[in-house]
Amino acid sequence: MSDNQNLLAEQRRALILDEVRRRGGVRVNELTRKLNVSDMTVRRDLDALARQGVIEKVHGGAVPVVEASTHEPGFEAKSALELSAKEDIARAAARMAVPGSAIALSGGTTTYALAHHLLEVPDLTVVTNSVRVADVFHAAQRAGAAGNQRPGAATVVLTGGVRTPSDSLVGPVADQAIRSLHFDVLFLGVHGISVEAGLSTPNLAEAETNRRFVQAARRVVVVADHTKWGTVGLSSFARLAEVDTLVTDAGLSAEAREEIAELLPGLVVAGGPESAGGQDG
Template structure:
């Protein structure tokens, strides 16, 4: 199967998952009409989503999997979701990075996509607790991107620590490394975000490491697609008033954007007709 066909399948599955979550379930015959594909194609898509653990197949369709507050999906399962949204968010976030600055990237699939957009930014110092993010910069250096070993290539610091299912490093070693450093900007991926619970994660170790990241940053930018809004993990690690900017995608409903705009200094909606912060009353 070609790359373009793979991409179409990924986009189609993201649309199906969105529909499942929004409506609480879908039927195969509805999806075939909406997506203009065969019954067999839809069933293969549902099989793939079921293997990722994000939907449950039922007779004639699928329903969402109700996740507990302690459920932590693996990196591969999460990386296949909301691909277009993550790309839009990553492009908008990358535009905020100044050459020569010191930035931090937390673990997560959205920060992983962002890393690919930063390999050509000169003279960056990048601190991360994500094995996957570090691999992006190391691969770029080996391939000669951003000058390879020439001046301009990013200097990358991987914190060390205990590896989580999402390939983040957490725990005392990671926390001690971060505690001694200072960043211009932290780009923070999250499991869940809500008005009441703030930023949350199902992993207690990751919660503490994220707190340490936030204390060491002059500016905190949360990068999260629209499906993260309303999700609450086991441990809250920050309130929304501790966030400087939220970068999300155009799939976020207008009423939610208005709610967030009242809670945060800066909301960037990426991938729409224009990327902007919703207007506020004077």
Template sequence: MSENQNLLAEQRRALILDEVRRRGGVRVNELTRKLGVSDMTVRRDLDALARQGVLEKVHGGAVPVVEASTHEPGFEAKSGLEQTAKEDIARAAARLVKPGTAIALSGGTTTYALAHRLLDVPELTVVTNSVRVADVFHTAQRASGRRQGAATVVLTGGVRTPSDSLVGPVADRAIGALHFDLLFLGVHGISVEAGLSTPNLAEAETNRRLVQSARRVVVVADHTKWGVVGLSSFASLDQVDTLVTDPGLPADAREEIREHLRELVVAGEPGEPDAAAES
């Protein structure tokens, strides 16, 4: 029962956040009518979203938070956002991974979700600059014992960011000496003009090295990342092979993406449980 309630709360809060961002602000009484829930429920949802730093409560309602291009949320703050979308994206992205390949996972909460989906893929070599991603594999192997076929995990060194990624010259040198078949890249923001961007200058350089070392680049990003621009761009859309996202991405954004990317995968599209691939 509690799991269903949590899922409903998550979906409701996602709808509230989309409404706030789309309209530039909403009132509590508008949300109660739209969602069919009580005033108290809406206020609790607004409190939860405000604690995550994604909106600001005002008298009688809420408005979006206008973030500076240098603002970098921590891992815990980001992990509570768009959880269902991230799980759908992780499930679809995992289908792209073949046994025995060398892959790289950048930092981020979506790549963290993906890591859990890869635990049973045999003979992987996983390069990552994410402490959280490395811990997923380490914890699983410690719990079950290192069995034959378990992933070999290479964790780069470097300086830790608020999102628990390792960046800087040490990470850059380690990544630059490697070559992997497939890179799964989480992003702070993605747009036609700015490409892929992050608020962290050191992370931007490390991400450039990841892109340069990969034969195929797959961006895993939910729809809220579209149109967001961080301080530093590290790749253009033309350098991305595939974007795996969720159905919340608007139709006009999908059209723009198709002009620049080889493949758009919409995970969890209604009526298409195995994910929809569009090109």
């Protein structure tokens, strides 16, 4: 695999993580041959992945970390993961927002990244259950009041509800607010996505709120980096058949891309070539 010797560290680590998850474990000497890099480079990569909490180092190699389906990391913990992938996804997804449209953004660190790019789209009406996402727009509006106003600043509606560890507002109050609304497009962050479980989250109340979001949207665009593929949370809230487009990053394996392209109308691989699933505009 000599073509991979000059891969950026993050791309190389994505390949290692995919290999660990697919095979259930790998050895250092296997990775050095596969990636055509030094033993020390592989060990540094494994150290970095272990610090992210996605693998566990064992003697001579690594195995995947199997989290409880009810485990829900906090916003700050998730913010530190896959930063460049989230930026690539956010830029690609922002191009799908039409000026003057009504959109919804669920909670999550990827939708938080997306919110920053949506500031450039004029005259949006944005409904969100994410405190962090709402803060992005409100901060821009405060800057505008100080003389730096962007044309066509968004109208932002923040639902009420009970705050989760990821700073989303969920529960009956949020559900009731969303039930009466209609969105042109929903940008949806997820904890996990798989063929069998569809879209899932470890939080039961968040699952119900996300279900309401999906029901209220004409188009559903899932924004999820490659590490979310194959992850399953406690509660499923939507089938893959309910998703119009998945925007992910170039770290997604070729096998997964082929599988997704057969199941979804649209697949956008940000930061890399789009798959056969097509790209929504």
